[in-house]
Amino acid sequence: WREGAVLLFLYAIFLVISFGGYRT
Numbered sequence: 001w002r003e004g005a006v007l008l009f010l011y012a013i014f015l016v017i018s019f020g021g022y023r024t
Helices: 002-023
Strands: none
Touching: none
16 A cells, blocks of 8 residues: 555654754
8 A cells, every 4th residue: 555655654754853953
């Protein structure tokens, strides 16, 4: 299923951006 992969990818990017912004 591509939807699941896309959701996981977007979630991972969101977490990275969130952590990056919070860390900065």
